[in-house]
Amino acid sequence: MIPIVIARRTALHRVPAGWKLAGLLVLSIACAIVAREPVGAAAVLAATLLIYAAGGIGIAEWARQVWRVKWLVVLLVAMQAIFLGWADALTGTARIVGIILIAAAVTLTTPTGEMLDAIEAGLAPLRWIRVDPSRVAFTIALTIAIIPVIAQLAAQIREAQRARGVRLGVRWIVTLLVAALRHADDVSDAMTARGIA
């Protein structure tokens, strides 16, 4: 699940969204370069801990974010350990987790409205090729908002299967797709009614 903005004001809240997004880009590239050896990977994780502590988000939130991606960590380590060995598996996974943690630090401290404005400003040059930056930014925000709704639809389908004692197998994806498309229709009506579309 994409983390939601934490309500209390932290030092990172005060950093303009554009700077944070640019920082995310730079740090992600740095992570990829630095974390090629176990020492570098450990340094990347230590740096994320420092960002959370110094930025005012806190160590507890850092731990919570790591816990959120636990299954991804298991999967990445297991897959890479088979093909690359333990050392490379741990290094590669630490690199990815480091980037996820930095991205989470940005989303945790940036209200969606500010993020949208920054994305809109950053995408302004795309106007040259007739791309409307405000539409792109809104689409991203809408996607974030709709993820829990789609998760809820999936949960409803699972419950309906259990309640009726049936198993759809992979066909449940078709049912979810139909429900998601119906929801998209409703959202489209709401956007029109609210004067947004």
Place this chain on the structure above:
Amino acid sequence: MIRATGLGVSIDGTRILEGVDVRLDQPRIAVIGANGSGKSTFARTLNGLVAPSEGSIEVAGIDVARDKKAARESVGFLFSNPDAQILLPTPVEDIELSLKAAGVPRGERTARALEELAARGLGDHAHQPAYSLSGGQKQLLALAAVLVRRPRVLVADEPTTLLDLGNTRMIGELLTGGVAEQVVIVTHDLELAARCDVALRFDAGRLAQVGEPAEVIDTYRAAFA
């Protein structure tokens, strides 16, 4: 004022609404009828979500088919499922989106959004994920997102269908408590319909009756006796 003249709607060759002629000046208008009777389609013509195939519809002095933009500024629309209406992750951001669409300057949006949320009793939930709100709170948020633009007319399409008794009453009281110059409530909740000033009953795509809510509700009930 709402005025429908020879209003008809056909979608993909199927006639959904026909020959609706009515003038409504009352502040609280209930619209009742069986499923598929055309009541929701009628409601959707009021802010241009559905375009008339025949005739015309005028709301707050605006010919809706001719000027949809003006109609959407003056006519707010509340759906039965708030999950489809809440478009951004947190309540404050969702209200800000309505203000942005209304052209409110960026600097004023947050303060006004927080004010609106506080007025609707959602002040403590402003920054909480919208998906974690209860059904009643979500519908309140959807309503706040409409009302923050101060529409002259509010259309609510089955606004209490997904709510429990307490929330049904709370939303019903809000809607009938003068939130706009005119409120049109499409509903199966006959208690709510009874609190309105006039009721419209649709049947098989036609406006079958317009009158005192008690009388219209009695006729509707008799059809199922």
